[in-house]
Amino acid sequence: MKIIIFIFLFASTVFGYEQSYIKIAKTSSKDKLLSLNSKFAEIGVPVKYSYTDAKYLIYAGPYNDEESAKEGLEIIKTYFPGAFIVKNEDAQRVVKQKNTQSKSSSSRGDDNFFVGLDLGYSNSTSNHIGKEGSVVAEAPYEDFGSYGLDLGYEFRNGIFCTLGYSQTVNGDIIMDNIYLTLNYKFLTYYNFSPYFGLFVGNSYLKWNMYPIENPTSFDDQSTSILTGAQFGVSYPINDEISISLAYRVAAMDHVSKLEIPSSSSELHHKRLDNIFFGIQYKF
Numbered sequence: 001m002k003i004i005i006f007i008f009l010f011a012s013t014v015f016g017y018e019q020s021y022i023k024i025a026k027t028s029s030k031d032k033l034l035s036l037n038s039k040f041a042e043i044g045v046p047v048k049y050s051y052t053d054a055k056y057l058i059y060a061g062p063y064n065d066e067e068s069a070k071e072g073l074e075i076i077k078t079y080f081p082g083a084f085i086v087k088n089e090d091a092q093r094v095v096k097q098k099n100t101q102s103k104s105s106s107s108r109g110d111d112n113f114f115v116g117l118d119l120g121y122s123n124s125t126s127n128h129i130g131k132e133g134s135v136v137a138e139a140p141y142e143d144f145g146s147y148g149l150d151l152g153y154e155f156r157n158g159i160f161c162t163l164g165y166s167q168t169v170n171g172d173i174i175m176d177n178i179y180l181t182l183n184y185k186f187l188t189y190y191n192f193s194p195y196f197g198l199f200v201g202n203s204y205l206k207w208n209m210y211p212i213e214n215p216t217s218f219d220d221q222s223t224s225i226l227t228g229a230q231f232g233v234s235y236p237i238n239d240e241i242s243i244s245l246a247y248r249v250a251a252m253d254h255v256s257k258l259e260i261p262s263s264s265s266e267l268h269h270k271r272l273d274n275i276f277f278g279i280q281y282k283f
Contacts, residue, residue: 020069021048021061021086022076028055029239029282030112030156034188045076059086112282116244118148120276122168124175127268135258135265137211140172146274154282158185164199168272172211175272176204177226177250185234194233201226205254205269216259224252228272234280244278 027033033049033056040047040060050057060076060083063069069085076083122144128137148166161182168175179201186194207220232246254269 019062019064020066021059021063022069022073022083023086024058024060024076024080024083026055026057027239029236030056030154031188031193031234031236031242032239033058034193035191035236037188039079039190043075043079045072112154114150114152114154114280114282116148116150116152116162116278116280118146118150118166118276118278120146120148120274122146122272122274124168124173124269124272127270129266129268131264131266135212135260135263137258137265137267140207140211140267141170144168144170144173144175146276148276148278150278150280152181152280154185159183160185160195164201166274168274172208173269174206174208175269176206177272178202179226181230183230192233192235195231197230199226199228199230199248199250203250203252203254203272205256207256211267212258212260214260216261217257218259219255219257222254222256222269224254226250226252232278240282242280242282244280246276246278248274248276250274 025036027036036058037047045060046062048059048061050059060072061069063072073083073085123142124144125142126140128135128139146166146168148164150162150164152160152162154160159182161180164177164179164181166177166179168177179199181197181199183195183197186196203224203226205222205224207218210218210220212218228248228250230246230248232244234242234244236242250272252270252272256267258265258267
């Protein structure tokens with residue numbers, strides 16, 4: 001009889017405990033969700049999430065017994081002090097939301113528009129090519145200050161695109177660029193999200209001063225197709241604001257023809273390098 005009672009108590013203890021989860025956090029930012037996933041993978045915590053009312057609800061689990069749930073909670077509270085255990089019916093609701101609301105979330109969409117401001121340093125070297133006779137022209141400054149504005153859209157699969165405008169200025173030259181970019185954001189590591197992109201657009205160059213005194217003629221304006229690539233990393237400050245640091249290289253073909261009596265030459269700008277710091281706001 002005692003053996004039967006013991007078996008009954010043991011079975012009720014082992015099999016009577018329903019699955020539980022640990023509720024960790026909620027966020028409306030996919031970047032934040034990816035960064036949290038990276039942290040959970042680092043500490044070895046299994047993660048599930050549901051999507052409801054434009055928010056990701058993030059859980060750890062499931063845990064099949066009370067002891068493992070408490071051990072998991074102890075680890076998670078080191079990083080997320082507000083975490084707590086969700087049991088029984090709530091745990092089943094999490095599983096259902098995971099399976100059913102993923103479809104509705106794709107139809108409702110958690111994609112984000114964003115605007116950005118970039119400030120940076122640019123460098124563009126010029127080549128002076130003689131065509132006839134001898135022309136001694138003063139080389140323009142190679143260093144530029146720059147700023148840029150972007151309007152973008154980020155998809156759920158890591159792809160984002162932007163429409164951008166930038167201007168680089170020094171004492172000799174103003175260069176205005178307008179372009180479209182297509183980018184891919186890689187997995188988040190410790191809240192940092194590296195990305196790579198390509199862009200194409202149009203560049204407009206204007207000289208502020210002549211590179212030589214009293215030229216017979218000088219093309220002080222030029223337009224060119226602009227193509228290039230960019231590499232960067234972004235970091236979320238909160239659900240709406242993130243910052244980034246990036247390097248951008250652009251190829252172009254600006255040509256400015258210069259003539260003096262019995263001589264002519266051309267000034268070429270074919271490359272623009274830019275290092276910039278950016279801030280983005282999602283809406």
